[in-house]
Amino acid sequence: MPTRKALVIGINYAGSDSELHGAVHDAKQWMQVLTRDFAFRKENIQVMLDVYPNGDPVEDDPFYSVPTKENMLAAIRWFVSDVREGDSLAFIFCGHMTQILDYTNRSGERIEEALCPIDWDEFDGATPYRLITDRELHQLFGQLPDSGVLLTMVLDASTCSAPLRVPLRRNASYLEREDDNTEVTQAKFNATFDCKPWLSSQHVNAIARRVPYKIWRPLWTSLARALKPSFSPPLQEGCAIFCITACGLGQSALEAWIEGLQQGVLTHCLLQVLEKQQTCSVLEWVQQANKVANDLRAKVIPNMDQHFEVSYGRHAGPDECQMFNPAAALLAKDRSKRRRGQVFLPT
Structure with missing residues (x-):
C-alpha cells in the first residue's frame, strides 16, 4: 500500500532580530x-515548530519537535527512509533561507542556498553558522529510491533557485515557457536586495523571509572546497520531483497581514487554490496561485516583486501530473526506464 509522508517545518525565530510572525501558522495550515x-x-507527518501559535516555546511535545539543525537533519533522514514505489512525499518549509557567498570571490563559484534552523546563527566550533545547505539536502534526497516516488517540495522563503538540482523550471510570470534550471553563480548573484517591497508595505506588516545579513563561507572551508570539491550524486530519474519556490533571483519572499492573519504570500496563494480544487495539475496549481498573487499585488502589496517558480525533472512535467498524486511517480519511473532502454515496446 503506497504511503503519503510529510515533513512540515515552520519557524518564527521568536525573540531574535530576524523574527517572523506567520511561519508557524503556515506550517499548521x-x-x-x-x-x-x-x-x-x-x-506519517512530522511537524517542527519553534513556538506555538500563542507564542509559547515548544518544549517536550509528543507531536511537535523543535527545528534545530540537528533535529531537522534527523527529520529529513526519517523522511527519506523506508520509501517505496508509489509513495507520495511532501516537504514544506516556512521560514528564512539565505545564500552563502564565497570569500574567494570567484565569479564562477556556485551560490549555495541554505535553510535556516532556529539555531542557524550559533557557532558550532568549525563554522560560524548552523545552516542546512543545498549540498546537504541534495545528498539526503539523493537517497530516495529510483522506483517511482513523488516528492513535492514547497519553500515559502527567499531563494535564488531551487535547492534540489533538477534540470527544468518555469517562472509564474511566463509559465508557458520552460527554461533550464541553471546554477546561480557568484557573478550572477546580487547581494543587495530591493527593500521597497516590504518597507513600503508596513500597512500589512510585510516582512522579508530572508535573514538580514550577508552570509560568508569561512575562508578555510572555501580553500578546502577549492582543493577538494565535494560530490553530490544526481537525484534519481525515476522520482517525480516538483519544487515550488516563493521567488527567484534578486527577489524576496514576503509574509504579510492578509485576510486577518500573518502568513506567507506563497502559502496563502497556494492554499487559496486548494480551497476550491484538489485535482488540478501542478502547473495549474501554480498558475492559479499566481493569479491570487497578482490580485494581492493590485490591491494590497503594490510593490511585491516575488514571482513563484516550479522546478522539476525531465520525466514528469508539471502540466501532466496532479499535485500530491502518486501516479506522477509511476510516470517518471516508466519514462526513465524507456530512456535507458529497459522497456521494449512491441513492433
Missing part, C-alpha cells in the same frame, strides 16, 4: 490541508 484533503495520515 499545511498540516491541516494535507490531512483533510490529501489523505496524509497524522502518524
Whole structure:
C-alpha cells in the first residue's frame, strides 16, 4: 500500500532580530490541508515548530519537535527512509533561507542556498553558522529510491533557485515557457536586495523571509572546497520531483497581514487554490496561485516583486501530473526506464 509522508517545518525565530510572525501558522495550515484533503495520515507527518501559535516555546511535545539543525537533519533522514514505489512525499518549509557567498570571490563559484534552523546563527566550533545547505539536502534526497516516488517540495522563503538540482523550471510570470534550471553563480548573484517591497508595505506588516545579513563561507572551508570539491550524486530519474519556490533571483519572499492573519504570500496563494480544487495539475496549481498573487499585488502589496517558480525533472512535467498524486511517480519511473532502454515496446 503506497504511503503519503510529510515533513512540515515552520519557524518564527521568536525573540531574535530576524523574527517572523506567520511561519508557524503556515506550517499548521499545511498540516491541516494535507490531512483533510490529501489523505496524509497524522502518524506519517512530522511537524517542527519553534513556538506555538500563542507564542509559547515548544518544549517536550509528543507531536511537535523543535527545528534545530540537528533535529531537522534527523527529520529529513526519517523522511527519506523506508520509501517505496508509489509513495507520495511532501516537504514544506516556512521560514528564512539565505545564500552563502564565497570569500574567494570567484565569479564562477556556485551560490549555495541554505535553510535556516532556529539555531542557524550559533557557532558550532568549525563554522560560524548552523545552516542546512543545498549540498546537504541534495545528498539526503539523493537517497530516495529510483522506483517511482513523488516528492513535492514547497519553500515559502527567499531563494535564488531551487535547492534540489533538477534540470527544468518555469517562472509564474511566463509559465508557458520552460527554461533550464541553471546554477546561480557568484557573478550572477546580487547581494543587495530591493527593500521597497516590504518597507513600503508596513500597512500589512510585510516582512522579508530572508535573514538580514550577508552570509560568508569561512575562508578555510572555501580553500578546502577549492582543493577538494565535494560530490553530490544526481537525484534519481525515476522520482517525480516538483519544487515550488516563493521567488527567484534578486527577489524576496514576503509574509504579510492578509485576510486577518500573518502568513506567507506563497502559502496563502497556494492554499487559496486548494480551497476550491484538489485535482488540478501542478502547473495549474501554480498558475492559479499566481493569479491570487497578482490580485494581492493590485490591491494590497503594490510593490511585491516575488514571482513563484516550479522546478522539476525531465520525466514528469508539471502540466501532466496532479499535485500530491502518486501516479506522477509511476510516470517518471516508466519514462526513465524507456530512456535507458529497459522497456521494449512491441513492433
